[in-house]
Structure formats: structure tokens, C-alpha cells
Amino acid sequence: MKNKLLTPLPVGDYILKNRVVMAPLTRMRADVDLVPTDLNVEYYRQRSSAGLIITEASQISRLGQGYPMTPGIHSEKQVAGWKKITDTVHKEGSRIFLQLWHVGRISHSSFHPEEGLPVAPSAIRPKGNTLTSEWKQVPFETPRALETSEIKSTIQDYKQAAVNAKTAGFDGVELHSANGYLLNQFLHGKTNHRKDEYGDSVENRARLTLEVIDQLAEIWGAGKVGIRLSPFTFSGDINDPEAIPVYEYLLKELDSRQLAYLHFVRARSAEIEDQKVFEKEKELWNRYSGTIIAADGFTSETALEYLENNRADAIAFGRNFISNPDLPQRIESGAELNPYDRTTFYGGGEKGYTDYPFLQKQNA
Ligand SMILES: Cc1cc2nc3c(=O)[nH]c(=O)nc-3n(C[C@H](O)[C@H](O)[C@H](O)COP(=O)(O)O)c2cc1C
Structure with a gap:
């Protein structure tokens, strides 16, 4: 019988x-x-052997950028650059969604000197260090809290980015509402101390994510819009176990919108001491009746097990896809996976990027 990972899946x-x-x-x-x-x-x-490629996160505006050399989707040149990628992926027979990104407080003013300090729901500094536009490690700055009117214009930035993604030939867009970035900062009470319509209550904390989703669906149609969530993430100094009710509400709302998929980053066992979290997690995702893509720490074997237990419909592979460009073929043949090299994850050229070996020499 065919490995379920290699079987087709309707998605949106x-x-x-x-x-x-x-x-x-x-x-x-x-x-x-x-x-x-x-x-x-x-x-x-x-x-392009992937059933679906979700691109690296792409900032919707200058203020949305948080790291050096990350691609944007807010200028004509950027749209033209992405178009070459979507054309190529389509020629190779795959589908590609653009991940839309605003980092919020996980930024540094060197990326947007004209706009000044990074923005966030509230003026709360993340712990730790970040990179400047010159790749220098410095402590995070204390961000500036967005005015309510600026939140409205940020929604417009998402909308324009979604229009740009269409021009760039993508098959759809994924809203990045995970991993400690702007929308995630609104969802969690640790980072959102607002008293306006975007803070305080469960509904208010989920409002921005839902308003953006609705804009994206208006541009693309719900069947071409996905969303990424990570309720139990630690990245970006965001961890907030009290945020569960926000996700319960958000999932109910998302469920009614019939999106292409919900992409969830599962809780990392190495980071979680309280085993009840995993039960809570299962309960949370069970509330969602649509298509689910799960991510984080999967091997070919655990991915298959997850699908067969109906925990998800598809599995997203990160680091193993970096080092194994032909991952589906390797899953099919049971071949060993190339190990990944962390030192070449971020920045640089071909090394650790386009030079990982294929099982067989590719046809040029
Ligand atoms: C080098 C690197 C870059 C990443 N960039 C993003 C990103 O742009 N957007 C995002 O949502 N997650 C990002 N992630 C998280 C991955 O999508 C994925 O959830 C994570 O690597 C865990 O999956 P894995 O164990 O299969 O690698 C990144 C992870 C790595 C290692």
C-alpha cells in the first residue's frame, strides 16, 4: 500500500x-x-517535489522586517523576483503559497530608520538579543505601541501584500500568526496590554488576526488562504499558557471561514515540562474540522504515524527539507536523509542552500 504521505490531498x-x-x-x-x-x-x-511549498516568511512592509536579507512583498521589484519563483515551481508541477509576515517587536530600527522603533501591541521589550541590518547582535529595543489607526493601516498593508502575491503568481497565501511575531503578539496577554478593541478580552485579542484573514479571503477566496498558529511556542519571548481561551475562540471563528488549511506548529516536547499541555493541544486541534497541516520535529516515520492517527492531513518538514531537496522521493524509497548544517541556515550563498545532494543526479 502506498505510504499515506505520498497520496494526494485536496486542500482548499x-x-x-x-x-x-x-x-x-x-x-x-x-x-x-x-x-x-x-x-x-x-x-x-x-x-518542487513537495505537494505544497510554503515560502519563507515575506514581510508586508518595511516595518514588518526583522532580519537581514529577508524578501519582501511590498515593492514592484520584489513582486517581479517572486514571479520567477512561482513560474518555475509551477513548471515543475508543484503549488506555492506565500507566507505573509510582520515581525512586530522582533525587529530593530536599523531595518526601517525612517519609521523608527519597531511596533507592537504594547511597549514591552522582548528578552534577549536581535540582529541589526548590519548583522550585529544587539539587545532588543523597547517597541512603540501601535495607535488604533495604525492597526487599521497595517491591515491595509496585509491586503496590499495579498494583492501583490496574486500579481506574483502564487497559488495562495499563508498568514503568519505564529512564532512570536506581530499577530501572535496580539493573541498573547504577555505581549498585549491594550485596552482598545484589539486587547483585553479574548475576542479583542483575536480580532486583528481575524480581520486580516477576512481581508486575505476577500482578495483570494477562502480556499486559497491558510494560517499558521503556534499556541505553545517559546520563540520571541511569547510563551503564555493563559492564551488558550484565545485560541479556542480563534479556532471556532476560523473553522466557520472554511480556509484552505490550518497549519499548526506543535508543542516542542523538549521545552514543555507539564505533560497536560499535550492533552490540551490535542483537544485544541480537535476543535478544528478543516484541513490541518502539522509541523515541528517530524521524521518520515512519525509523520506517517501522525497521519494514520488522523492527527493531521499533511505534514510540513522544515530542516529536513533544507538538506533533502528530494524529500518525498527519499520517503518513498526509505533512503537515508542528508544531515542538515545549521551554520548555513541563515545568510550566505549556495553552500548549505542549493548544494545538498539528490539521491540521483537530476536531469538538467
Ligand atoms: C532556518 C529556519 C527558518 C525558519 N523560518 C520560518 C519562517 O520563515 N516562518 C515560519 O513560520 N517558520 C519558520 N521556521 C520554522 C519551521 O517552519 C518549522 O516549523 C521548524 O523548523 C520545525 O520543523 P522541523 O523540525 O521539520 O524543522 C524556520 C525554521 C528554521 C530551522
């Missing part, structure tokens, strides 16, 4: 050729104008 308006999804992976290799390059085209071309 599409039928994916398999359930092996390429997770969104920031690689910091765009050019100085934050435009995708020909090297980026080759990287995505190599990974």
Missing part, C-alpha cells in the same frame, strides 16, 4: 500531489533590495 481549491509540505523557512538570501534572486529560484525549483 487545489489537490496536492502529496502530503509532504515544505515548511516556511527563512534563509536570508534575498538581494539588497530584499528581492528574491536567481539563486532563490533554483532553491525552490529543487524542492
